[in-house]
Amino acid sequence: MRYILGVDGGGTKTTCLLANEEGCILKRIVSGPSNPESVGEKKAKENLSQAIKTTLKGQKVEVICLGLAGVDLPEDAEKAYRFVKRLKVAKKIIVENDGIIALSGATVCKPGVVVSAGTGAIVFGLNKAGEKTRASGWGYILGDEGSGYDIARRGIIAAIKALDGRGENTSLLNKIPQYFNQPSIISVALWVYSSDFQLDKMAGLSPVITEAAREGDKVAQEVIREAAKELALAAGAVIKNLRMEKDEFEIACTGGVFKAKGLILSTFKSEVKKIAPQSKVIFPKFSAASGAVLMGLKEAGVELKGKVLKNISSRRMSLRAERNVIASRRRSNLKVLYTSSLDPSGNSKEDT
């Protein structure tokens, strides 16, 4: 039996999935971040090799497929490739940006587009010819339009403009301070410039804007519509750059922003339909880590259909039940955040 290791290396954690060639996920390890931009190169390498070694425990695999945040340029990929090669754990090594494995998971390695809108926002696409491209994802100052952070920022600005008399009155003037447990929007503004400020705390406000929009607040609705249009603009750029306007393909929406569905999803859908009428907006079929496994399986010559996909799916289902255990472990703040193994039947068995 041949094995595949899929790695999703991000700025907050690194997820490793060990699968056999039938798509059965045998083990799942979640370790510290492996994005050099967030933890530095040394720590990123340490976390990555620890995650891989903890998962494999000396075992070798046919293919290791890594999707790594911060791998934007060919030289980044080359560097990561050489590092993983030295670990001597796999016959074949694939190194990609984490957006590519997210895309592969979302569309099961088919041509398509993945729009990720969490704290940040980025769009990746793959066409029939195997060409890949991206748009947005330029960070919280210059890009990430339509992300949770961006929606939060637009919401606070809208409230401030209402206060100044530069904009229409809005329920956000009360809702935003309430959410942050602050006495006023001015205190919220001061917090944004304080040392206590964090991007993800700010992004956490985004559901409050969505709620206000759902309740009929016109200003909040405009913020959500603008965000949706920005996400569609980025998706549209990827579609045009890959000449996919007339193709049938899936656009997978992922990240906290799309969880709100409602106005953001409906506006996004109607906007992308203008660019690619044959496209279909979906939620991802598999996670980014599973996407890495799928790419690894494809590289090993395994056909991605039937039982293989069912095996990955069944694992995916069982993970839901596992999450409560995971959440409680996370609180203990272990370097290896959580680890579990499964027998090929898909029954969860903890492996501490």
Added chain:
Amino acid sequence: MRYILGVDGGGTKTTCLLANEEGCILKRIVSGPSNPESVGEKKAKENLSQAIKTTLKGQKVEVICLGLAGVDLPEDAEKAYRFVKRLKVAKKIIVENDGIIALSGATVCKPGVVVSAGTGAIVFGLNKAGEKTRASGWGYILGDEGSGYDIARRGIIAAIKALDGRGENTSLLNKIPQYFNQPSIISVALWVYSSDFQLDKMAGLSPVITEAAREGDKVAQEVIREAAKELALAAGAVIKNLRMEKDEFEIACTGGVFKAKGLILSTFKSEVKKIAPQSKVIFPKFSAASGAVLMGLKEAGVELKGKVLKNISSRRMSLRAERNVIASRRRSNLKVLYTSSLDPSGNSKEDT
């Protein structure tokens, strides 16, 4: 003869002007910053009292008028008042936000509006009834729309969107990296997130966007138009809040952004004319520090006209010649950046 001390206390420097009741500026001292938000309360107080003491050298004045950055709330003003009172240098003390003295200088204490667009942007207004208000000025993350920083940021985003295929092509894609001496817009984007990043360095890019707009670049023109509209929106909010739509008054434009004149000024003018058709867009008559002197003179019962204004003006003219000396002194990085005295005739005489 009675004397007036005008103080402009900002985030980069503190300017003191000593005048007699005829409006003759007798001495000018520029010292370190006195904004507690930029240098901390202790240092701000030190710089402020040093600036005042260096200017007065034991002399007492009729009125001291201070315009201090960071004085936003009544309690800030009260605190600054108590601190200055302990210095025992003046019979009367006026404490205002630095925007108010800028307004007073710009319009010679008449009802009006001052729009300041430098690295940041803020608008202050004063109506016939003596009511004051402000808009914008919420800093680089949440506000300051139309500022040099904002124009620079919008320009970089426009270039990035062109690169991604999300926006029209623009000469900014070449001009921006050239300005920062970087190989590409991607390197510029990386710099924005680096520890080397500074707001004023970023704002320094704004004339490049203006230049591209002047050369006919449509994308740059749109950036400038948006900035002008934001500044007009803030001015309009102040005008409406003070019920000045039908009044005749002056809107004074100050800061590096307006130095470019051209598209930004013409768009701003046409936008504010829609709100207040009787208003007149001007450049400030006097500096913020002179505005503090004017407020002090007014408090002392001096009429702000004729010879008094001529005396302040002649000082203002002579300062231009003085600036070369000032610039060379600044390089020596003294805590008291520069100091000069004038005899009442207005002839400059250095006082080191």
